[in-house]
Amino acid sequence: MDLAIQRSYNSIDDPFATTSAWTDFEYSPVGLGWTMHMGRVLRGSNKALCSSSWTVASANPVFEKSDGSRQIFYEQAFDGHLTWMTKDFWRAKCIEGVFIVQSPDGHSYQMTKKGNSFGAVSSKQTAYYPERITDRNGNWFNISYQFLENGVMAMTKVATSDGRGLHFNYVDSKLSKVVDVGNSREWEYTLAPGAGSRNYLTAVKRPDGHSWNYSYEATPGVGSLSKVSYPSGGTIDYRYGHVDFLAGTPRSRQSTVVTGKIAKAGSEESQSGNWNYVYRVAANELPVNRVGTSVTHSYSMPPDDRSQVNITQVTDPAGKVVEHYHAGYHSVRQAPTSVGIYLGRTSDHENVLLAYQDFVISSQIDVVAQNYTSNSFNPVARVPRIESKSRVGERFTLTKSDFDEYGNARKVVEVGTNFADRTYTRENTLSYHVDTDKWLINSIASAVMVSEGERHETKRQFDANGNVVLESVAGAVSSATYHSTGDVATKINALGQLDSFSDYHRGIPKKETYADGSTVSRSVDDAGNVISETDARGNTTKFTYDMLNRVTSVAKPSGAVISVAWTPNTRVVERGGMTDATSFDGLGRTLRREASAPGEVPVWVNYSHNVMGELIHQSYPNSMMGTGYVYDGLSRVIATLNGNPVRTTNAQHINYTSYGNLYVVNQDSTGRASIDYYRAYSDPDKRERVRLAAGESVNGSLFAIADVRQTRNILGQLTAVSMDGKTRGYGYDSRYFLTSKTDPEIGTTTFERDAIGNLISQRIGTGPATIYAYDSRNRLTDISYPSSEDAAVPNAPAVKNTYDANGNLVVSLSGDISRSFSYDENNKITKESLSVGASTQTLGYAYDSNEALASITYPSGNQVSYEPDAFGRARAVLPYIHSVDYHPNGMPSQISYANGVVSTMGINSRQWPSDLTYGQGSSRFVNSTYVYDPVGNMVNINELADGVYARAFAYDKLDRLITEATTKVNRQYWYDRTGNLTYLRTPTGLNTYTYDTATGLLTGVAGGFSRSFEYDRAGNVSANGYNTFGHDRANNLRCTDCGTALEKLHDYDGSNMRAQTVAAQGTTQYLHDSRGLLMQTMESSLRKELIYLGWRQVAERSIEMN
Structure with a gap:
């Protein structure tokens, strides 16, 4: 249950221009126009709170929410108790003299504290406040109050069932401080006297020492807020005017309205913007529709007659105009309970039409009905029925119908159309879980969505407190249990795997236990911040926070501490020698992000926003x-x-x-x-x-x-993709898990899924299945492949994976090939080994204090050092590269090799590579420049060293290469409508590429050279006219020229990376890292180590072996 104290503001009617008097306005300890409470009920001071049986609702209680909005309670008969209902379905009951307010989500407010009276002498109101608020699970707030020296009732304490607390301090009947008791945080309030001898809120200082500031200098609009100044320096200024929305009625009078707003994000003109508001009041009535005694009005967007609606015209800083339309008093003279409803809006880009469903909620006469007619109109709850958005050539409509008595739509139809060749319709049928004791009236119990013959259903069951205990989504069932506080205790998925959550503090579980028995534990402070978390391997990360609960440090199990410093306009993150600073404008939008470190050129990116954000x-x-x-x-x-x-x-x-x-x-x-x-x-x-x-x-x-x-x-999942007569199809089961894929090349692949969607088998056509298994955390543990399609091709061995408690892969076995991994406390790989038979090759990794890769140790013991800078960029690849410099975008600008060769790389204004040189001393043996078209395709490579490697390229409008010209040859390329290469013209002739008309597979190449291709059932090439290729059921190439004297056999690890090749010439072993980069090849007499800078190979070391 969130403890939120809300301060809300409603501007006053200018006493110098309206009928309002200074004495009409409530004295507030937070300042004129401001309120701070947790909900209250207002009622005429001459009436008891629970008095009833009034004909006209003007005597009824009024509920004011903490956000300042108000709703009238209307009398109802309910279970023998005196009951009221608001138009948004908040309910109140008087039970044994206690006025209890209930929200539609089950919160209960006991309005047992009678406060002070305020308002005009002829209409004095008394406020009643809740001393206890309880949620549907029984969590509660207790609220204490006191009368201040000026007789105003104010909150003094809030205590919660889980031990949180707030104190409110007052000086001279003015709020001076709000104290978060358990966390030693304070918000300081400053009020000053002003117009009408009232106090005005001028500043609120946050716990971090920075303040919001407020001014009240508007004319007209005396006494109303004129400026809000953000702690970050942004401001919003307000202008006011006066409009008579009740013109022509017995209660005609001026109201104070906002006529302009200026937002400033900074001192520059570009960071300022002006909004203007113009109001027009309806003079005529909308068209009337009568059915018996029922009276409704019709309207359209935009209105056919602008005089029939109230119009608010808003012009933003860019000059864009939006008009908002409401039903004015004259718009609906014969149905005055519709006064004030929002009818829609129009702009150059979109018209929005809204319509409503009315529910009579009381036999009383509504207050608004007295303003224009003597007829009796009962109050109605009004819920949205239609929302229609019209844009250029299209309309999108949401229509609700079949409402229950609580305003819940049991049928919702969605339609999108372009009024021509395409209309999309989706229908939803809903049922609700309703608990009238706890007043839970909006929880969806079932939802059936239907579209184009498809159906998707969700069902839910609830416990006595309205918590979801069982949910079936398209037949996939999960369940949950709860602690008495409503916090989740267990979750059980459709496989029956149970995760538990316990020892909650401030709504956060301090312990999580997963289905495999592994646990995560946390420490949580009284503000609800996680101050430490220990993962399933027992490694702990610690956090600290500032007085606004923003993270100020992160101490991982190893490495340098991450620190975060905040000001109103900056966030500075530091780790090791690196600083990452983000600056914000006065309204909180990012202006600049800059990374810096001692001895490094700062790297920055600037951001510009308009005043709309x-x-x-x-x-x-x-x-x-x-x-x-x-x-x-x-x-x-x-x-x-x-x-x-x-x-x-x-x-x-x-x-x-x-x-x-x-x-x-x-x-x-x-x-x-x-x-x-x-x-x-x-x-x-x-x-x-x-x-x-x-x-x-x-x-x-x-x-x-x-x-x-x-x-x-119906869920938006692809079912078919078609291009030039070729179609890929996708099939799903009743749970909408992917169960089949049909490709032109190979036909249908079927997938079998378990109860939560894990793939457990896969087969092509009627062929044998590959089987998959998982552990209780749904991590892939076993793969069992069927025999190869060709008996001459070795079978794919079974794969078995094991994991540590954090889910890191530690061992992967594939036949006699094994990969193993070790990790540091931060779950970064420190060692990975590949074992092929009796041979084991190991890579070791070390990191600096910022977790950047510092070195790799190869199986030979050779160590490559990267000397990372504070940004984590490798500044060397020792002993092969002595230094690496970088452009700000992260691309290397210069690489100095150990042999004296220096490579330089330039970038153009769009930061694409512009030139490349390789040289030694004054000699340049590569000197290339690059030219691009506007979308980034390379169109020229100019080779200034000797011209041999100069190239020119041209592309079609799909960015496919169509011509290539060098100093010696020209090539031209043609494509069909599916993107297949059909012709290639070279100096030796025209090559023609042919494809199977049914499968789309390449069958042959004829012309300057020729090839013919055959395929296995999985679509792998099995022959090309010169060689044969054998693939196993894991789609790994296991042999070339299988069964012949030229045969080469290939073995793979559990990640399908090649580990070994056996040929007549000998055996070669391959070592890849976890990224898939080839790090080493090893033959009987030669070991080669491949050295990388990032993903780019920059060196190779050859080691002769005895």
Whole structure:
């Protein structure tokens, strides 16, 4: 149960311009207009809280939530008790004189503390406060109050059932301090006198010593908040005006409204933005519909007659206009209970229409009905029934119906359409778990989703406190149990695997025990922060926090401590010698991130946002050039500017995006274009691709070179992908686990799944199955392969994996080949060994205090040292490379080899490689420059050393290579509509590539050279006209020229990395690291060690063996 104290603000009506008087306003210990409480009930001071039987609801209690919003309680008859209901289904009961308020999620408020009275003399109200709040699981808050010197009731203490506590201190009837008792944190409040001889909140100092500041200097709008200043320096200024929303009614009067807002994120003009608000009040009534005694009004978006609705026009800093429409007093004269409902909004990009379902909740006469007519209208709860969003060429509609008495829709239909060739419909049927004693009325018990003949069902069962104890999702069943506090005690999945959670503190389990018996333990402080966590291997990570519960340090089991320092505008992370500093603007948006270390060139990236918070530019590292973004009125990107200097509209390449008609069109400045067709139901921003056509823009239209169509099931999973007559199909079982895949090349592969979706068998066609097994943590432990398709090909051996308590793979056995791993306290690999028969080869790893790779020790004992810098970049590969320098984007700029060769690499303004040199002394034996097209395809390699390696390239609009020209030869490439290479013209002639019309597999090459290809059932090449190839059922190449004198046999480890080749010439063993990089080859007389800088091989060491 979260302990949240909310301070809310409602601006007052200007006493100098409205009928309000200073004496009408409540004296608040937090300042005029502000409230701070945990919910309260207001009722006329001349009426007892539980009094009833009033004809008109104007005498009823009013519930004010902690956020300041208010709802009237209307009388109901319920189980013999006096009961009230609000229009959003909060309930109140008077039981033995105690007024109890219940929220729809089961929270109960006992309003037993009578407070002070306030308001105009003719309408004095008394406030009643909760002394206890209890959630559905029995957790509670106890709240204490006192009358201050000025007679105002105020909170003094909050105590919770789990030991948390808050104290509120007051000086001269003003809040001075809120104290988090168990954590020694304080929030200090400053109030000052102002207009109307009232006190105004001017500052709130956080526990970190930084403050929010407030001003009240608006004119008009005297007494209302005029400026909010963030601790980070941002500000929001408010302007006010006056509007008579009740014009033409007996209660006509001016109301104070916001007419403008200026947000400033910093001192620069670009960091400031102005919002303007204009109000128009309805003068005429909407069209009336009568059915018997029922009266409704009809409307559309945009309204047919703007005089029939209240309009709020909002213009943002970019000049984009959104108009919001409400039912005014004159809009619904004959149905006045509809006054104030939100009808929808319009803009240049989207129109939104809203409609509602009404539920009469009381026989009383609603308050609003008295403003315009003498007719009696009962109060209604109004719940959304229709939400329709119309955009260019498309509409998305959510329709709810078949409501129960609590406003829950039992049927929900979602429709997305482009009004032409595509309409998507999805229907949901819902049932609810309702507990009227605890007042749990919105929990979904079952949901059946149906679309295009498919069905997906979710079912839930609940305990007596409304916690989900059983859930079936498409037939996959899981269950849970709970502690008395409502915290999860156990979770059991569909396989029956049980995880338990115990010893909770502040809602966090201090111990987790998993199905295999492994445990994770934690220490938790009184603020709910995890201060240490010990993993299943017994290694502990420790954390510290500041007074705002932000992490300030992380001490891993080994290595340097990570420290984090915060200011209102910065976050600085330090580890070892590295500093990672992020700066924020005054409204909390990232401005810059810079990594630095002693002796290193800082690396930084700048970010620019508009005042609406949209990212409009992100620089390349250490550059004022980067990527810019332009948005439409719905915050969708409509232009991406690549190679864009900051604060300009110039760019080296621009991609334009437009939206509508259930597709997204992308066109760039080079003529490339694509149309991304999608399906969506009621939410246009939840899109699922159904087709992608790509090619060239010709006279504003797309000339498609490739067209891929996709079909999806009810959950959005792919069921088919088609291109030029070839289709890949995907099948699912009733639980929506993937159970089959049909490929043109090999036919259907079937997958058998266990109860939670783990793959337990796989077979192609009617062939034998590969079997998989898992441990109780669902980690793959065993793979059993069937015999090879060709009896001459060795069978794939069974694989057996074992893991440590943290889930790290420690041993993988594949026949007589074994891989083993060791890990440090931070779960980084320190050793990995490969054993092939009697031969064992081991790689060792060491790390610096920042966990960057410091060295690798090869099986020969040769150690390669990387001398990582504070950023974790290798500064050497000793003894082979003496130094490595870097560009800010992480690409090497210079590599100095031990033999005196120096390689330099430059980058262009978009930070792509621009030049490469290799030389020794003044000699350059490689001197290349690179030229790119605007999308990054390399179009020229200019070789300045001798010209031999110069190249020129051209591409089609799908970025496929179509021509290649060198100093000696030219080549041309052609493709079919599925992307297969069909022709290759070389100086020796035209090569033709042919494919099987059914499978799409390459069958042969004819022309300058010829090949013919055969395949096994898994689609692996089994012959090419010169050699034969044998694959086992793990799809590993086990032999070439199988069964002949030229035969080569290959063995693999459990990760399918080649470990050994046996041929007539001898045996070669291969050692790969865990990334898959080949680190060593070993023959009977020669060992080769391959040395890497990152993923790039930079050296090779040969060692002769006796």
